[in-house]
């Protein structure tokens with residue numbers, strides 16, 4: 001009788017140990033996952049989608065010549081202070097940026113837009 005009781009206890013103990021081991025394993029996995037996500041949160045930079053590039057608005061509209069008289073359109077490519085916005089912000093292509101710069105300067109000369117806005 002005694003021996004059977006002891007063996008029963010041993011098996012129970014073993015079961016407990018097994019469950020404890022499983023618990024530890026699960027816990028470790030959880031920890032690993034949280035660690036990874038934390039790492040991702042801190043390390044990961046916003047992925048720049050290369051397929052989602054800024055495209056030139058003038059190219060999209062197939063503009064051959066930028067009209068300097070169209071002040072409303074030109075003002076979209078200026079800062080609040082009246083400076084010409086760089087290509088890297090507006091996404092304008094080199095060709096159209098050159099045209100735009102000339103158009104802006106012409107429009108300023110013609111007093112259609114201001115040299116400075118304050």
Ligand SMILES: [Zn+2]
Pocket residue numbers: 056057058059060092093094095096
């Ligand atoms: Zn363009």
